Amino acid sequence: MSELTTIERSPDPERPPARSERRPSIAAHIQAMDQSRKGALLLLLATVAAIVWANVGLGSYHDFWETRFNIGVSDLQLEFTLHALVNDALMAIFFFTVGLEVRREFVIGELTSWSRALVPTLAAIAGLAVPALLYVLVSSGSGQEHAWGIVISTDTAFLVGALALIGPHANGRLRVFLLALAVIDDIGALSILALVYTDDFSFAPLLIAAVGLVGIYYVRYMPGGRGPVYASLSVVVWLAFLASGVHPTLAGVAIALLVPVYRPxxxxxxxxxxxxxxxxxxxxxxxxxxxxxxxxxxISINERLQTAYAPYVAFVILPVFALANAGVELGGDIIAAALRSPITWGVIVGLLVGKFLGIFGSAVVLKILRIGHFGPGLSLDRIAGGSLLCGIGFTISLFIVDIAIDDPAAQNEARVGVIAASLLAFLLATILFRISDARHPAEETGATLARPIDPERDHVFGADDAPYTIVEYGDFQCGFCLKASGSIQEVHRELGDRLRYVWRHAPLTQYHPNALAAAEASEAASLQGKFFEYERALFVDQEHQLPTDILRRAEELGLDMDRFEKDLGSAEVAARVREDMLDAEVMDITAAPTLFINGRRHVGPYDAKSLIRALEEAEPMAEPPKADAGTSD
Incomplete structure (x- = not known):
C-alpha cells in the first residue's frame, strides 16, 4: 500500500470558485440513448404508416412491394421483388451491424468477462427457450407449430429506443445488461434462422462463400485500399449465400465476425x-x-463501421423494413379471425409471457442461488421491466414470419400477434418502471454508498477495521478533486491509522477529454501494484495527460511497459472504470469530487477541518455484505 504524500500544486487560479465540477450522466451514454430514441420513434411511425397503407390503400400496399425487377448484365440476371430486396439485401446490412456488435462485445465489451456475462447469457438462453415452448403449446393444432422462431428474438432497436423513452431513472446498468442479453439473443436467433429456416440447401456455393470469407479475414494485412476489397468480397459472399439457399442476410453476420476490433x-x-x-x-x-x-x-474498422452504418440502419433500413413488413390488414373479419387464432395467441403468449418468464425467472433463480453478479441499480424490479421490454420482437419476428409461414392468412394472424405483443410489452414495462422509480427515489438512492467497499477490488488506503472511512468519486483532471486530495491528506496526518480512504472513478468526460484515459491508465498501473503512485503523478501535473504523458509516467514509475500498454487496451481495465461510472450514475452523482463519510454522502465544504468534524459526528459505518455473486441493490 502506497504512502499518501502532499501534492504541492493548486487548482487553476482562473477557474471560477465553486464547490465542485458538474458532470453529466456519461455523455456517450446520453448520445447513444438519444439516437436510439429517435430511431425507435421513426420505426414506430413507419409501422403505423404501413398499417394505414395496407388498410386504406385498396390493394396498392401489396402490389407495390411485389413489384418485380431484374438486376444484372447479359446472361447474369437476378430477379427480385421490392419486398425481397428489402428483406434479403437491406436487412443483410442490418444483420452486418448486429454481427459487428456481437464481435465487439466478445472481444472488448461486456461478454469478455464470464462473471459479467453469466447472468445475461443464462437469461438470454431462457428467454429463447421458454417463448418457443409456450408458442408450440398454445399454437398446437394450427399446423404452424414449426414457426416457433417468430417468438424467440428481441428487437434490439426497439428495446434500446423504448428504454430511452420510458426507462427508469439512472438505467445505465440495466441498459448494459439488456444489450448484453440482446447480443446473446441475436446469436441464438441467427443460428436458428440458419439451421431451421433454410430450404433448398446447396453446398457448392458455400465453398465460394468460404473462400470469400477467408479473403475478408486477410484483408486486414493489406497496407492500404482495404475498403474496396472488403466491399467486393462482401458482395461475392452475399451472392454465394443467396445461391446456396441459406438466407443471404446471414452473410452480413459472417462477414462482420471477421472484421477486426481492438481498443485504440x-x-x-x-x-x-x-x-x-x-x-x-x-x-x-x-x-x-x-x-x-x-x-x-x-480506431478499429469494427468501431468505424458501426459508427458509419448506425444512422443508416436506424433512420433508413429499419423504417423501410417496417414499411415493407408491418402492413397488417385490420378489418373486422381479420381481427375476429386473429382473436380466435392459436397462431396469434401463440405469438402473444410466447413474446409477452415467455420472454418475461424466461428472463426474469432465470434472474430470480440466479439471485436466490447467488450465481453471477448483479451490480447496484440492477434490481429485480428493474429486470422485470426490462424482461417485459424484451417481448418487443418486432424486426426479426416479422422477418421470420415471412420465412416460416407460407399461408398469407396465417402470416397476417402472426403479424397481428407480433404487433399486439410488442404494444402490450411496451405499456406493461412503462408501468413497472414507474413503480420501480417510486420504490427507489433518486434522493434516497444517492444518500448512501450503493456498493460496499471491497478491498480486493477497490483502491483502499488504510486498515480495513479503521473507524473512519472516506470514499471519493473523482476525476484526475478536476482541480477541485486535487483540492479534495490535499484536504484528505491533512485528515490522514491528523487521524493516522483511524482513517480508511477509497478512490473511485467519476471522470468528467464532457469537460476533460483526457480524464477517461487517465482513469484507465491508473487502473493499468494498479495491475502492477502502483495505483496510488500513478494517482499522485496524475494529480501533480493535471495539465499534461496526453498519451505520451500517460506512457512517460508509467516508465518513470518503473512499470513493465509492454504489460502496461497491453493492459491499457484490455477490456478488464475499461470495465473497471465503467463499473465506477455506472455506480456514480445510480447514486445520481453529478459533481466531482463527491465524498461519502462512513457510507453517507457528504454535503458541505471539504476542507480538512470540516471533514474531520463530519467523520467524528458520523455514525459508525454499517458495512453491507461484501459485493459477491447474486447481490444487488
Missing part, C-alpha cells in the same frame, strides 16, 4: 497526433493524407 493503442493515437502537428507546421497534401490515415487507423 496509446502509441497509435500519439503517432496520429504527431502527424497532425506536423501538418499544422507544414500544411500540404502528403502530410494531410498521412495524418488522416493515421487518425482513422488508430
Amino acid at each position: 493503442s496509446r502509441r497509435d493515437v500519439e503517432h496520429a497526433l504527431q502527424l497532425a502537428r506536423t501538418f499544422r507546421q507544414s500544411p500540404n497534401t502528403e502530410y494531410a493524407r498521412a495524418a488522416a490515415n493515421s487518425l482513422r487507423e488508430s
Whole structure:
C-alpha cells in the first residue's frame, strides 16, 4: 500500500470558485440513448404508416412491394421483388451491424468477462427457450407449430429506443445488461434462422462463400485500399449465400465476425497526433493524407463501421423494413379471425409471457442461488421491466414470419400477434418502471454508498477495521478533486491509522477529454501494484495527460511497459472504470469530487477541518455484505 504524500500544486487560479465540477450522466451514454430514441420513434411511425397503407390503400400496399425487377448484365440476371430486396439485401446490412456488435462485445465489451456475462447469457438462453415452448403449446393444432422462431428474438432497436423513452431513472446498468442479453439473443436467433429456416440447401456455393470469407479475414494485412476489397468480397459472399439457399442476410453476420476490433493503442493515437502537428507546421497534401490515415487507423474498422452504418440502419433500413413488413390488414373479419387464432395467441403468449418468464425467472433463480453478479441499480424490479421490454420482437419476428409461414392468412394472424405483443410489452414495462422509480427515489438512492467497499477490488488506503472511512468519486483532471486530495491528506496526518480512504472513478468526460484515459491508465498501473503512485503523478501535473504523458509516467514509475500498454487496451481495465461510472450514475452523482463519510454522502465544504468534524459526528459505518455473486441493490 502506497504512502499518501502532499501534492504541492493548486487548482487553476482562473477557474471560477465553486464547490465542485458538474458532470453529466456519461455523455456517450446520453448520445447513444438519444439516437436510439429517435430511431425507435421513426420505426414506430413507419409501422403505423404501413398499417394505414395496407388498410386504406385498396390493394396498392401489396402490389407495390411485389413489384418485380431484374438486376444484372447479359446472361447474369437476378430477379427480385421490392419486398425481397428489402428483406434479403437491406436487412443483410442490418444483420452486418448486429454481427459487428456481437464481435465487439466478445472481444472488448461486456461478454469478455464470464462473471459479467453469466447472468445475461443464462437469461438470454431462457428467454429463447421458454417463448418457443409456450408458442408450440398454445399454437398446437394450427399446423404452424414449426414457426416457433417468430417468438424467440428481441428487437434490439426497439428495446434500446423504448428504454430511452420510458426507462427508469439512472438505467445505465440495466441498459448494459439488456444489450448484453440482446447480443446473446441475436446469436441464438441467427443460428436458428440458419439451421431451421433454410430450404433448398446447396453446398457448392458455400465453398465460394468460404473462400470469400477467408479473403475478408486477410484483408486486414493489406497496407492500404482495404475498403474496396472488403466491399467486393462482401458482395461475392452475399451472392454465394443467396445461391446456396441459406438466407443471404446471414452473410452480413459472417462477414462482420471477421472484421477486426481492438481498443485504440496509446502509441497509435500519439503517432496520429504527431502527424497532425506536423501538418499544422507544414500544411500540404502528403502530410494531410498521412495524418488522416493515421487518425482513422488508430480506431478499429469494427468501431468505424458501426459508427458509419448506425444512422443508416436506424433512420433508413429499419423504417423501410417496417414499411415493407408491418402492413397488417385490420378489418373486422381479420381481427375476429386473429382473436380466435392459436397462431396469434401463440405469438402473444410466447413474446409477452415467455420472454418475461424466461428472463426474469432465470434472474430470480440466479439471485436466490447467488450465481453471477448483479451490480447496484440492477434490481429485480428493474429486470422485470426490462424482461417485459424484451417481448418487443418486432424486426426479426416479422422477418421470420415471412420465412416460416407460407399461408398469407396465417402470416397476417402472426403479424397481428407480433404487433399486439410488442404494444402490450411496451405499456406493461412503462408501468413497472414507474413503480420501480417510486420504490427507489433518486434522493434516497444517492444518500448512501450503493456498493460496499471491497478491498480486493477497490483502491483502499488504510486498515480495513479503521473507524473512519472516506470514499471519493473523482476525476484526475478536476482541480477541485486535487483540492479534495490535499484536504484528505491533512485528515490522514491528523487521524493516522483511524482513517480508511477509497478512490473511485467519476471522470468528467464532457469537460476533460483526457480524464477517461487517465482513469484507465491508473487502473493499468494498479495491475502492477502502483495505483496510488500513478494517482499522485496524475494529480501533480493535471495539465499534461496526453498519451505520451500517460506512457512517460508509467516508465518513470518503473512499470513493465509492454504489460502496461497491453493492459491499457484490455477490456478488464475499461470495465473497471465503467463499473465506477455506472455506480456514480445510480447514486445520481453529478459533481466531482463527491465524498461519502462512513457510507453517507457528504454535503458541505471539504476542507480538512470540516471533514474531520463530519467523520467524528458520523455514525459508525454499517458495512453491507461484501459485493459477491447474486447481490444487488
